[in-house]
Amino acid sequence: MEPITIYKGRAAALDRKNVDTDQIIPKQFLKRIERSGFGEFLFYNWRFDENGKERPDFELNQPHNQNTSILIAGENFGCGSSREHAPWSLKDYGFDIIIAPSYADIFKSNCMKNGMVPIALTQTEVNYLMERVSAPDYELTIDLPNQTLKDGQGFETSFEIHPYWKEMLIKGWDEISITLQYDKEISAYESQKNLYRVFNRKSHFPFSFLI
Amino acid sequence: MEERMTVCNMSIEGGARAGLVAPDETTFSYLKGRKYLPKGEEFERCVQDWKSLSSDEDAVYDQEIILDGSLISPMVSWGTNPGMASGVDGKVPTFAEEIMDPKELNRAIEYMGLEEGMPITEIPVQHVFIGSCTNSRIEDLRQAAEMIEGQTVQKGVRAMVVPGSQSVKRQAEDEGLDEIFKSAGFEWRESGCSMCLSMNPDVVPAGEHCASTSNRNFEGRQGAGARTHLVSPAMAAAAAIHGKFVDIRNLKRTEQVQ
Numbered sequence: 424m425e426p427i428t429i430y431k432g433r434a435a436a437l438d439r440k441n442v443d444t445d446q447i448i449p450k451q452f453l454k455r456i457e458r459s460g461f462g463e464f465l466f467y468n469w470r471f472d473e474n475g476k477e478r479p480d481f482e483l484n485q486p487h488n489q490n491t492s493i494l495i496a497g498e499n500f501g502c503g504s505s506r507e508h509a510p511w512s513l514k515d516y517g518f519d520i521i522i523a524p525s526y527a528d529i530f531k532s533n534c535m536k537n538g539m540v541p542i543a544l545t546q547t548e549v550n551y552l553m554e555r556v557s558a559p560d561y562e563l564t565i566d567l568p569n570q571t572l573k574d575g576q577g578f579e580t581s582f583e584i585h586p587y588w589k590e591m592l593i594k595g596w597d598e599i600s601i602t603l604q605y606d607k608e609i610s611a612y613e614s615q616k617n618l619y620r621v622f623n624r625k626s627h628f629p630f631s632f633l634i
Numbered sequence: 635m636e637e638r639m640t641v642c643n644m645s646i647e648g649g650a651r652a653g654l655v656a657p658d659e660t661t662f663s664y665l666k667g668r669k670y671l672p673k674g675e676e677f678e679r680c681v682q683d684w685k686s687l688s689s690d691e692d693a694v695y696d697q698e699i700i701l702d703g704s705l706i707s708p709m710v711s712w713g714t715n716p717g718m719a720s721g722v723d724g725k726v727p728t729f730a731e732e733i734m735d736p737k738e739l740n741r742a743i744e745y746m747g748l749e750e751g752m753p754i755t756e757i758p759v760q761h762v763f764i765g766s767c768t769n770s771r772i773e774d775l776r777q778a779a780e781m782i783e784g785q786t787v788q789k790g791v792r793a794m795v796v797p798g799s800q801s802v803k804r805q806a807e808d809e810g811l812d813e814i815f816k817s818a819g820f821e822w823r824e825s826g827c828s829m830c831l832s833m834n835p836d837v838v839p840a841g842e843h844c845a846s847t848s849n850r851n852f853e854g855r856q857g858a859g860a861r862t863h864l865v866s867p868a869m870a871a872a873a874a875i876h877g878k879f880v881d882i883r884n885l886k887r888t889e890q891v892q
Contacts, residue, residue: 440738441715445852450831468854499649502715503850504831528651 426595440497462515501530765796769847787819788877
C-alpha cells in the first residue's frame with residue numbers, strides 16, 4: 424500500500440450523520456470477489472436515480488466536489504454492516520482520508536487496514552471545515568507523523584491515532600506485510616516435527632477443535 | 635438464552651465491536667446435551683472452566699448502565715437506523731421535541747413516508763419478515779407461532795418465515811410450528827439471509843412497509859425505497875395478523891380475560 428506521511432488534498436463535505444455502510448456500498452454490489460472497482464458504486468443510491476442518472480443534488484455530484492481525496496462527514500460514520508467493501512469503495516473512488524467527529528469502530532479499523540486515515544476531530548472543527556471546503560483553492564494538509572491537520576489559512580489542529588496504526592500507515596504496511604517480516608521464524612516453526620499434534624481433540628483444552 | 639444472542643447481535647448497532655453475556659446456569663443448561671459438545675464428566679469439567687470466564691468482581695468499567703427490561707415497551711423502529719425507535723405505545727418524534735438533529739429527522743421521516751408525531755400503531759404494514767441471524771432461532775419461532783396460532787394473516791400482507799438454519803427449520807417442523815405458520819398464511823421458507831438484506835429476490839417494493847425481525851433498517855436495505863421497521867418476532871407475527879403494529883402486551887391480556 425502507498426505510505427502516507429505528509430498528505431495534501433482537496434476535501435468534499437457530506438453533511439450527514441450516521442452514514443451507514445449500506446449507503447456507502449449497497450448490497451447488490453457485494454458479489455464481486457476482487458477488492459477493486461467498487462468506486463463506481465460508492466453511495467450508489469444517493470448518487471444515481473432509478474434510471475442510473477446522476478442526482479445533481481447529491482453532494483459528491485456537485486462540481487466543487489470533483490477531484491477531492493478527503494471526505495468530511497457527520498458523526499458515527501460507517502455504522503452498520505461490517506462489510507470491508509465500504510473502505511474499498513471509498514478508496515477506489517479516490518478518498519484516502521476521512522474526517523468526522525466519530526466512527527463506527529469496525530469501519531474505522533477496516534479503513535486503517537486498507538491504508539486510509541480516519542481522522543476524528545471535534546464537531547466544531549468538522550463544522551468549520553465543512554463551511555470552507557467548497558472554495559476552489561481550499562486545500563488541507565495532513566501531517567501524519569506529527570498528527571496535525573491544517574488548511575494553510577490559519578486553521579491548525581491535532582488528532583489522535585494509535586501508534587501501531589500510525590506506523591502501519593506511514594510505512595504503507597498491512598497485516599500481511601507485518602507477518603511476512605517474521606518469515607524466517609514462521610518457517611522454522613512450521614518445519615517442526617509433529618507440529619499439528621497440538622490441535623488434537625484430546626489435548627487439555629476442551630475446545631481445541633474450534634481452533 | 636437465544637434472546638441473549640439477539641442482544642449480543644444488536645450491540646453492534648449500538649456501536650460496539652462485540653456484545654458478551656457472562657456464562658451462567660442458563661448458558662450451561664442450554665449447552666448441555668448439544669451436538670459437538672463433550673458429554674458427562676468432560677462436560678462438567680468444561681463448565682468449571684467456563685465459570686472462570688465471567689468478569690472479576692472488582693473489574694472496572696468505563697461506564698455501567700442498568701436497564702430494567704420489564705419497563706421497556708415492545709420496540710418498533712420508525713426511522714432509518716436502529717436507534718430511531720420508539721415503544722409501540724409511543725409516537726414518531728416531533729421537531730419541537732428537539733431530541734435529534736432536525737435534518738436527520740426530516741430525512742428519515744421523508745424516506746419512511748411518516749408524519750412527525752404519528753402514533754406507531756397507525757403505521758400500515760404490507761410485509762412481514764420473520765428471519766435473519768438476529769431473530770430466527772427456535773425460541774423466536776415458538777414465540778411468533780404462539781402469537782398467531784389459529785389466526786389468519788391480514789389481507790394485503792405478505793408474511794414469511796425464514797428459519798435461522800436448516801437445523802432450526804427441522805426442529806420447528808418436528809414441533810409442528812411450520813403448520814401453524816402455513817395455515818395462518820405465512821410462507822415457510824428455506825433458511826438463508828432472505829429479506830434481511832435482499833440480495834436474493836426477496837425484496838420489499840419501494841414505498842411499502844415491512845415489519846422485520848432483522849437487525850438493520852437503513853435506507854434501501856430491504857430494497858430500493860423499502861421502509862423497514864425492526865421489531866421482535868412476536869411483534870412481527872402480531873403485525874402480520876393485524877396489518878399494523880399492535881402492542882402484544884394487550885393481546886396477551888385480552889386472551890387471558892377471554
